[in-house]
Amino acid sequence: MKELRIGVVSFEHMHAQSYTQELVKYPEVTLVGIADENEKRGKEMAATFKTNYYQRYESLLEQQLDGVVICTNNRDHAKVSIAAAKKGIHILVEKPFATTIADAHAMLEAAREANVQIMNAFPMRFNPNVIAAKKKIDAGLIGQVLTITSINHGKIPGGWFIDPALSGGGAVMDHTVHLGDLIRWFTGSEIKSVFCESGELLHHKGIDDTGLVMIELNNGVSATIDCSWAHHTNYPIWAQVDMQIIGTKGVIELKAFAQVLHLDDQTNQRFEDIGWNETGDEGLIKEFVQVCATGRTPLVTGLDGLRALEIALASYESSRTNEVVSLT
């Protein structure tokens, strides 16, 4: 088995934790180092994962890497991805792919020129329940898909997530992309138009936290996405991803994170839902490791990332103008 040299750039996004935990499970993977502008966090994580710490991502990218996982703030995805592509390194970049269409195009172009793979981190594509739903749809079990209702609720994160300059936006940016990607995947169709109502209605943190998106696809399917950070602090679980897919022959009700134990914690006076199945991070990293080993096209690409970003940005435009935004 050929050694794969992989680095992680930044733990700004907390998903870096689970991605790195998955990476180190593979005997062929050498975790070459962790780069993080935040020295305290970077050194802590480097110690946790018994690897080297680099303050500058450029120094980590010098280390003959086969692959890099990028979990910076959203704005910096482009800068780090382009630098990695120029070094000939395969890329897994956290979602959203970028914060602007221009950045996304520049990232795809850099990867194409350097002949490296760029993969957008859409772990829901690897969630076992989502995969099972996709198989049922592809097998024609519910006939032709007619309409989809989807919800991705969560709690409001802090830090750079609620600074639009670094995140590109709030709940709409953070959550629309997951479901937008799954709707494209389930239907095999691209988006024709987007309408969105969004705003800061719940948490008073200076950023959009509530959003309802209505999509029309080229094949005539209509779909809604509720991307709100709707869970209050004491909600028993962070993430919720639900989809109802209505077809000509039947209906699929998917609750991707329903496999939980319900804990009534008397000591801390709270309820907690504890997930016990794989989330999707496992399959996502497995796929990236295979992409690094073989150089083949990933199951979810940078182009998928761009398409999902287009939905999020069109949603913001629609929110501003109160008009339907056409994507064709």
Place this chain on the structure above:
Amino acid sequence: MIRIALVGCGTMGQTHAHAYTSLGEAKVVAVCDIRLEKAEALASLLGCVAYISYEAMKEKADYEVLDVCLPTYLHCRYATDAMQDGKHVFCEKPIALNLEDADLMVKTAKEYGVTFSVGHVLRFFPQYQAAVAQIKAGRIGTPALLRTTRNQAFPGWSWENWYQDIAKSGGPEVDLAIHDYDWLLYNFGPVKRVYAKNLGPEHPAQMHTLAILRFASGAMAHVEASWALPKGIEFRTTFELVGTDGQLCYDSSRDCPLKTQLGSDEEASLFYDNPLSDEMNPYRAELKAFLYAVEHKTEPVVTATEAIAALQVALAAKESAHNGKVVHL
């Protein structure tokens, strides 16, 4: 590479066969079933030889492990035959219908120096494992009240409808509730007394058992297992584990990630799925653990002694239901 032969290609044989397809450390070299078409279907899945009789398979095939997926009343006969032939044996649960057969299996395994384990697979289900991990982390304090359910429609699809013949299946205590008995004994210690009721022979297609267990630790359990639900109803399992500092609950219907509703002009149907990757598949995990024990000559995760302890609780529940008395163990 451990070479395996599988006897019995019904529901459990098929479940095991699918689990073996993703286990690199083992190769199924032969399968057998008196219904040749069942054996041939699995043989083509596994790329091995199908036999119509155990005797023919024993004579022609070369294997180290026999996986017994036969109806319960046949476990002892085939397991002990294989052991006497020097094969390691993995036997579906329950170990046997009675203690005499179970003891003979244990004695034979010991005499011939082979590894023997029983398919108490509940220990390998991720939700049950997650609950144990939370309890071990102290999240509910000292376990006090444990409730489990395992309810379904009567499995009328079985070969010769053998489940319905209590002399062959042991009924819902020995076949169904034994999953929970084993899990409870393994995680919460020995049981000192049992009181139970069941639906009697006047309801042949609606068998049902209710048991109250008292543990040596002081904890108590309510175990319900049913073959009394209407035909077409989904299999449902639940647990509710209450301790001095908290409570853990799971309900396979409520906590189900994927429901599919299909309709026609005549009727509608609802299917529940609980998708798991190969790595999370409990049947694969139990077989992997058994093969590890064979290869490394270690004690299996599920020992025959534990399988007998679970059978004792099941037989006590049956006895209590039969004579209306409390059974002390």
